[in-house]
Amino acid sequence: MGAALVTRLLVGAIVALFFIIRIACETISFYWLRPRRIRMIMERQGVRGPNPRFLVGNIPEMAKLIAKSTANDMNYVNHNVVPRLLPHYAIWSKTYGKRFVFWNGTEPRLCVTDLGMINTLLRKYSMVSGKSWMQQQGVKHFIGRGLLFANGDEWYQQRHILAPAFTPHKLKRYCVDVEESTAQMIEKLNTKIREGRSEFEISEYLKQLTAEIISKLEFGPNFEKGKQIFTRLTDLQRLSAQASKHLCLPGSRFFPSKYNRQIKALKGEVDKSLMEIIQGRKDCVDIGRSDTHGQDFLGVLLDEIGREKMNGSSDHNGFHLNLEMIMDELKTFFFAGHDTTALLLSWTVMLLATNPLWQDKVRAEVKDVCGSDAPSSQHVSKFCVLSMVINESLRLYPSATLIPRMAFQDFQLGDLLIPKGLSIWIPVVAIHHNEELWGLDVNEFNPNRFATRVGGHFLPFGAGPRNCIGQAFALMEAKIILASLIQRFNFVISNNYRHAPEVVLTVRPKYGIQVILKPVTA
Numbered sequence: 001m002g003a004a005l006v007t008r009l010l011v012g013a014i015v016a017l018f019f020i021i022r023i024a025c026e027t028i029s030f031y032w033l034r035p036r037r038i039r040m041i042m043e044r045q046g047v048r049g050p051n052p053r054f055l056v057g058n059i060p061e062m063a064k065l066i067a068k069s070t071a072n073d074m075n076y077v078n079h080n081v082v083p084r085l086l087p088h089y090a091i092w093s094k095t096y097g098k099r100f101v102f103w104n105g106t107e108p109r110l111c112v113t114d115l116g117m118i119n120t121l122l123r124k125y126s127m128v129s130g131k132s133w134m135q136q137q138g139v140k141h142f143i144g145r146g147l148l149f150a151n152g153d154e155w156y157q158q159r160h161i162l163a164p165a166f167t168p169h170k171l172k173r174y175c176v177d178v179e180e181s182t183a184q185m186i187e188k189l190n191t192k193i194r195e196g197r198s199e200f201e202i203s204e205y206l207k208q209l210t211a212e213i214i215s216k217l218e219f220g221p222n223f224e225k226g227k228q229i230f231t232r233l234t235d236l237q238r239l240s241a242q243a244s245k246h247l248c249l250p251g252s253r254f255f256p257s258k259y260n261r262q263i264k265a266l267k268g269e270v271d272k273s274l275m276e277i278i279q280g281r282k283d284c285v286d287i288g289r290s291d292t293h294g295q296d297f298l299g300v301l302l303d304e305i306g307r308e309k310m311n312g313s314s315d316h317n318g319f320h321l322n323l324e325m326i327m328d329e330l331k332t333f334f335f336a337g338h339d340t341t342a343l344l345l346s347w348t349v350m351l352l353a354t355n356p357l358w359q360d361k362v363r364a365e366v367k368d369v370c371g372s373d374a375p376s377s378q379h380v381s382k383f384c385v386l387s388m389v390i391n392e393s394l395r396l397y398p399s400a401t402l403i404p405r406m407a408f409q410d411f412q413l414g415d416l417l418i419p420k421g422l423s424i425w426i427p428v429v430a431i432h433h434n435e436e437l438w439g440l441d442v443n444e445f446n447p448n449r450f451a452t453r454v455g456g457h458f459l460p461f462g463a464g465p466r467n468c469i470g471q472a473f474a475l476m477e478a479k480i481i482l483a484s485l486i487q488r489f490n491f492v493i494s495n496n497y498r499h500a501p502e503v504v505l506t507v508r509p510k511y512g513i514q515v516i517l518k519p520v521t522a
């Protein structure tokens with residue numbers, strides 16, 4: 001009896017020791033050996049960069065540079081934003097050349113601006129590269145395993161399941177919601193003007209508008225509840241944005257720190273409310289109260305689960321959608337689909353408010369195309385000048401400053417061997433402001449450059465199979481909203497506007513966009 005107990009204890013101790021040694025080895029490999037190996041491989045190929053510090057890499061240096069470059073507003077509305085938004089890129093690309101490696105904590109990141117390499121990476125290697133562990137950890141509590149952060153086969157199957165939600169027929173349907181919500185916002189603005197107000201912080205209105213629209217797209221009749229949930233999700237996004245500061249230390253995500261506790265509590269609250277909507281919609285069909293899950297995005301996803309149940313198998317190579325994943329997709333699409341579009345609209349209003357000649361040109365086009373009708377999906381394809389203006393806005397202020405990809409296996413990219421575990425960063429905002437690609441007026445607002453097709457150096461929606469799934473919808477939505485605004489109002493930039501773009505996941509105006517609105521008289 002005694003001997004058996006001792007044997008069991010001994011076996012237990014050996015197993016525990018085995019696991020401790022394994023975890024220690026994995027930690028050493030992950031935090032030290034692997035990064036060292038990647039650094040050596042890249043140095044052998046002549047790619048260098050700033051020296052990283054243990055565990056924190058170049059994060060403190062980047063944080064310091066950004067704090068300095070964004071400490072003050074820009075002197076006047078000028079669009080030379082790269083030294084302000086990516087000061088580390090501006091300095092390191094001068095010191096180390098067009099491609100260099102820097103370290104986000106223990107994650108090595110190769111910065112690449114060569115268009116041939118970018119094209120190959122985004123188009124050819126979409127299955128063997130993707131979002132890194134560090135990035136996934138940063139958004140784990142916020143949007144989880146939805147399309148934006150999924151990788152490999154899981155990403156591929158999700159993309160195929162979600163594509164039917166963005167057919168031209170569905171987009172037209174969603175536009176009815178865009179038109180309705182825009183009309184309501186315009187009415188709100190008009191009421192305030194009638195009450196005597198003339199200055200508006202327009203980006204706040206546009207954020208609320210796009211949040212309402214994406215909530216309608218996702219939840220249809222349940223959109224008001226969806227909107228409330230998404231307010232909490234925005235708080236969660238703000239907390240998650242600080243993740244890189246909190247994830248450098250090994251195991252830090254397990255510490256019961258104030259940050260970790262706050263994030264978990266908020267996530268619990270958001271998930272519970274979302275699950276109530278999802279389950280409610282599903283129950284209606286299960287108990288026979290309704291024979292359809294609905295035409296909205298949630299309906300498309302629940303239909304997919306219903307189809308799997310009926311067929312008894314998945315059409316997607318064994319990949320199964322479940323309610324948890326639906327929740328992650330709903331959060332992902334809210335995150336990816338409302339702030340980005342609101343920012344496009346806000347920057348475009350700012351650009352038109354500071355370029356009255358272009359504002360007049362767009363207004364004349366809207367009058368030509370729509371007459372006195374409210375802009376709608378049927379007008380969208382006829383807005384040529386507006387399209388050029390939107391593209392120029394996306395060039396100067398792309399919501400996504402960077403497109404990241406981590407290599408999941410070794411592969412050849414141009415003349416470089418990319419080792420497994422190396423992250424590749426495409427600095428979109430720097431490419432969009434590159435004089436060699438765009439000409440001497442690169443930092444000026446000149447929509448005429450989009451009068452003809454531009455090449456692979458215009459990347460506001462990414463490229464290749466992993467490009468933005470919502471691109472067509474975002475552009476339709478933006479055109480309807482901007483055309484509606486410009487049809488009804490003249491906008492002039494207010495003296496209170498402070499030009500201070502900053503990056504908080506996306507490129508945003510630090511103090512909003514203050515404009516003076518005057519109703520257009522016929």
Ligand code: HEM
Pocket residue numbers: 147148149159332333336337338340341344398399400403404459460461462463465466467468469470471473474
């Ligand atoms: C002006 C508005 C928008 C901009 C500038 C934008 C930009 C982007 C970019 C650059 C990517 C690629 C990210 C990468 O390759 O890592 C992306 C992906 C994505 N976008 Fe958008 N987006 C916009 C609007 C939308 C809208 C309206 C939706 C949804 C309704 C949406 C949903 C997504 C999703 C789900 C992905 C991930 C696609 C995948 O990985 O397969 N986006 N977006």
